[in-house]
Amino acid sequence: MADQKHNWADDDEFDDPSALPPQQITSNPDGTKTIVTWRLNEDNKKVKTTRKIRTTIKKEYVDPRVAERREWAKFGNEKGHPAGPDLTTTSVGENIIFKPSTNWKATQKEESAEDQALREKLLQKKVACRICKGDHFTARCPFKDTLQPLDEAGAAAEADTGAGGAVDDSVDANGRYIAPHMRKGAGARAGDSMGGGKQERDDLATLRVTNVSEMAEEADLRAMFERYGRVTRVFLAKDRDTGRAKGFAFVSYQDRADAAKACEKMDGHGYGHLILRVEFAKRSQ
Amino acid sequence: MRPIILNGHERALTQIKFNRDGDLLFSTAKDHVVCAWFSANGERLGTYHGHQGALWTVDIDPTSTILATGAADNTIRLWEVRTGRLLKTWDFPTAVKRVEFNEDGNLLLAVTEQRMGYLGTVVAFNINSDVDGPQEDEPIFKITFDESKATVAAWSYLTKFIVTAHEDGSVATWDAKDGSFIQRVQAHEQDMLITDMQMAADRTYFITACRDKTAKVIDVNTLQVLKTYVTDTPLNTAAITPLKEFVVLGGGQAASEVTTTSQRQGKFEARFYHKIFEEEIGRVKGHFGPLNTIAVHPAGTGYASGGEDGYVRIHFFDKAYFDFKYEVERFQPQEVQTTA
Numbered sequence: 160m161a162d163q164k165h166n167w168a169d170d171d172e173f174d175d176p177s178a179l180p181p182q183q184i185t186s187n188p189d190g191t192k193t194i195v196t197w198r199l200n201e202d203n204k205k206v207k208t209t210r211k212i213r214t215t216i217k218k219e220y221v222d223p224r225v226a227e228r229r230e231w232a233k234f235g236n237e238k239g240h241p242a243g244p245d246l247t248t249t250s251v252g253e254n255i256i257f258k259p260s261t262n263w264k265a266t267q268k269e270e271s272a273e274d275q276a277l278r279e280k281l282l283q284k285k286v287a288c289r290i291c292k293g294d295h296f297t298a299r300c301p302f303k304d305t306l307q308p309l310d311e312a313g314a315a316a317e318a319d320t321g322a323g324g325a326v327d328d329s330v331d332a333n334g335r336y337i338a339p340h341m342r343k344g345a346g347a348r349a350g351d352s353m354g355g356g357k358q359e360r361d362d363l364a365t366l367r368v369t370n371v372s373e374m375a376e377e378a379d380l381r382a383m384f385e386r387y388g389r390v391t392r393v394f395l396a397k398d399r400d401t402g403r404a405k406g407f408a409f410v411s412y413q414d415r416a417d418a419a420k421a422c423e424k425m426d427g428h429g430y431g432h433l434i435l436r437v438e439f440a441k442r443s444q
Numbered sequence: 445m446r447p448i449i450l451n452g453h454e455r456a457l458t459q460i461k462f463n464r465d466g467d468l469l470f471s472t473a474k475d476h477v478v479c480a481w482f483s484a485n486g487e488r489l490g491t492y493h494g495h496q497g498a499l500w501t502v503d504i505d506p507t508s509t510i511l512a513t514g515a516a517d518n519t520i521r522l523w524e525v526r527t528g529r530l531l532k533t534w535d536f537p538t539a540v541k542r543v544e545f546n547e548d549g550n551l552l553l554a555v556t557e558q559r560m561g562y563l564g565t566v567v568a569f570n571i572n573s574d575v576d577g578p579q580e581d582e583p584i585f586k587i588t589f590d591e592s593k594a595t596v597a598a599w600s601y602l603t604k605f606i607v608t609a610h611e612d613g614s615v616a617t618w619d620a621k622d623g624s625f626i627q628r629v630q631a632h633e634q635d636m637l638i639t640d641m642q643m644a645a646d647r648t649y650f651i652t653a654c655r656d657k658t659a660k661v662i663d664v665n666t667l668q669v670l671k672t673y674v675t676d677t678p679l680n681t682a683a684i685t686p687l688k689e690f691v692v693l694g695g696g697q698a699a700s701e702v703t704t705t706s707q708r709q710g711k712f713e714a715r716f717y718h719k720i721f722e723e724e725i726g727r728v729k730g731h732f733g734p735l736n737t738i739a740v741h742p743a744g745t746g747y748a749s750g751g752e753d754g755y756v757r758i759h760f761f762d763k764a765y766f767d768f769k770y771e772v773e774r775f776q777p778q779e780v781q782t783t784a
Contacts, residue, residue: 225467228508229482234528235491236477242487249486252447252730252757259690259716259725259768 179205187211189401213400364391364418365411367440371395372431375404379430384410387424388417409440447730448486450756452479457750459501459737463508466742468525470511471756472499478513480525483741483748483758492528494521501542505549509575512552514540520554524575532579534569537562546599546620547647549573551584553606555597564593566608568623585623595638600664601647607664609638609652615667629667632656640681645742651691653682659693661719671722677711681737687744688766689719694749696734714738714749721770730757 179197186192191213200206221229233240287293290300297303368380377395384390392411395404412418418439426437453473460471462483469481478492478499497517504511504525511523516539522531534554542555552571558564567583592612600607605617605626613632618625632638636656643650649670653659659682661671673682679695696712712734713727733752740747746760 222465222467224508225465228467231489231526233488233490235493237488237490244485244487248450248452248488250449250451251486252449254446255728255730255759257445257726257728257759257762258764261723261725261770263724263726 189403191400211400364413364415365409365440366418366422366425366437368408368410368425369406369436369438370433371404371406371408371435372433373403373406374431375408377408380408380410383428383430384412384421384425387412387421389413445759445762447757447759450479450481450486450488450758451754452481452488452491452756453477453754455498455754456733456752457736457754457756458499460739460748460750460756461502461504462739462741462748463504464506464742465508466745468504468508469739469748469756469758470502470504471750472502472513473750473754474498476515478502478511478523480511481756481758483746486758490528492521492523492530494530494533495519497539500540503544503552505545505571505573506547507549507573509573510549510571512543512545514543514554516540520552520569522571522579529575531575534581538564542596544598545571546603547601548603551599551603551620553597553599555594555608558589558593564589566594566597566606566618566623568606568620587618587623596641598641598643598650599647600643605664607641607650609641611635611637613638613654613656615641615652615662617664617667627667629662629669631660631662631667631669632658639679640737642681642683644684645686651682651684653679653693653695655679657695659691659717661691671719673717673722673724675715675724680735683738683740683747684719685740685744685747686742688768690725691717691719692738692740692747693717694735694738696731696752698734712751714747718770725768728759731755 179199182197183195184192185195191211194210194212196208196210198206198208237245285294286296288295288300289297290306291302293300300306366384371380375395377393380395381390381393384393389412390410391413393408394410395408396406397404410421412421422437422439425435428435428437450471453471453475455474457471457473460469462469467483468489469483471479471481476493476495476497476499478495480489480491481487482489492511492513495513495515495517497515499513499515501514502511508525510531511525512520513523514520518536518539520534520536520540520543522533523529524531536554536556538557538559540554540556542553544553545551546553550571550573552569554567554569556562556565556567566587566589568585569583570580572579587606587608589608589610592610592614594608594610594616597606597608599605599620600617603620606620606623607615607617609615612630613634613636614628614630615638616625616628631652632654633656636654638652638654640653641650647664649661649663651659651661655678657675657678659673659675659679660669661684662669673691673693675693675695677695678698679693681694683692684690685692693715712731713729714735715724716726716728717724728749731749731751731753732755735749735751737750738747739749741760746758748756748758750756
């Protein structure tokens with residue numbers, strides 16, 4: 160903004176060391192273009208932006224009447240708005256998978272069969288009143304106003320005698336609800352669901368394969384590594400634009416022993432025109 | 445497929461219509477505005493202002509120059525599509541529930557409501573295709589229904605008949621020249637309201653959607669029921685797809701009962717049936733309320749649905765849709781070799 164107000168006559172761009180380099184466009188051999196642009200951010204620091212772009216030309220033939228209508232000026236509530244969809248009125252929904260099939264009903268039935276199973280399971284469950292153990296909801300209990308809930312009464316009694324060991328630790332001696340993290344022995348449990356147990360197991364039997372040829376395919380890698388044991392996952396890093404392999408891959412085994420064997424055998428193995436380097440994957444931090 | 449969601453209305457949609465080339469989509473809702481959209485990207489071309497009541501119906505002439513709308517403010521209005529300019533207003537004693545141009549765009553029919561001592565009618569107007577020219581004030585003829593009012597109506601092929609669908613589940617044909625009665629058939633269950641009627645591309649047969657939870661394909665000449673599609677929910681709309689032999693049905697629970705059920709139980713899905721085999725082949729979810737109106741792209745490449753939730757969703761089909769065929773459809777009859 161400030162630059163635009165400058166008079167061109169006292170423009171000292173050529174001497175200014177903070178001046179931004181011009182935009183650079185280079186064509187890559189794989190048909191993509193790399194555009195490097197510079198700008199200043201809020202802190203007046205130079206920011207380099209590198210974009211890799213693939214341009215594809217898509218030709219579309221349109222009826223001349225349709226093409227003419229596309230040029231119509233907007234009117235009514237849209238009057239004066241620029242061309243292109245307005246985000247306040249137009250949005251794109253979630254992807255819907257719509258595949259017509261003759262056995263559509265059958266596949267739908269399976270789903271409802273699962274529902275049925277769940278419903279049957281729940282049917283077996285009887286409603287039990289917490290006050291009198293009768294087969295009605297606690298709120299409907301005829302003794303609601305005269306009796307205390309059974310287990311609560313028991314807990315209260317135990318607390319009185321100092322026996323400890325609450326039967327139901329979700330309610331305190333006064334019948335108030337206790338949040339899970341405030342209950343007895345909650346210290347050990349707190350946040351235990353956040354542990355990365357699965358992650359650890361994965362990493363133990365995962366090999367990192369480097370120096371992989373650009374032409375590599377996941378299926379080839381899988382075939383090679385499957386010789387040493389059951390492979391649960393093969394991940395080959397690929398370039399988003401060109402679709403070619405980036406030169407490294409991860410192979411996970413079900414068993415760590417298999418992974419160790421594969422690591423030993425495959426390290427130094429020739430694949431394509433390169434020699435693979437295989438090692439155990441290090442945990443990314 | 446990723447639907448394009450159009451959020452231009454504040455109230456429930458009542459009708460949506462593609463123009464003949466399929467590049468424009470017009471929508472009316474119970475708010476008082478008509479919206480025009482580009483179907484390809486969901487861009488709104490503009491809005492038409494002037495109606496004082498809920499809009500019930502919209503139609504576009506074949507050349508996409510004149511738009512007709514009918515509303516609960518007891519008027520039919522003609523609009524210039526390109527600019528949103530009001531061309532003509534016809535006043536009626538009751539609300540207008542359906543308008544439709546004939547194939548040539550030189551005639552317009554309208555269904556008016558039965559209310560306040562007035563009987564339901566169908567009227568036909570001559571339409572001057574010149575947007576700057578005058579329009580006639582009086583209809584060519586008027587069909588009055590003493591027994592059961594018509595809910596929807598349409599022109600047949602070559603503007604030969606007017607087909608009306610009625611509150612009591614019957615359909616009838618009338619001469620399109622003078623409005624004289626031809627025949628009447630009880631196509632749906634007795635006293636079940638027919639909610640929608642849409643002609644096939646060639647206008648020789650049409651599909652009706654009914655509160656009796658069925659949709660029927662009916663021949664224009666004989667009013668014989670050719671196909672029946674049975675569903676598990678009251679239907680509000682039905683359309684015939686060109687290109688593939690399917691029909692699309694939309695419905696769901698009555699709007700007044702929607703809040704009492706979950707989205708899943710509400711059956712707010714567009715249902716695809718095979719037109720010939722009468723079997724359901726798939727559903728498309730998305731709306732939060734019952735589907736009030738469905739329009740199919742004239743090229744058969746997509747469809748749009750408008751719901752009680754106030755949204756229009758435009759869908760363009762994936763390859764799987766075009767590839768789908770029944771086993772018998774795949775079968776190519778081989779030439780029978782005869783031995784001499």
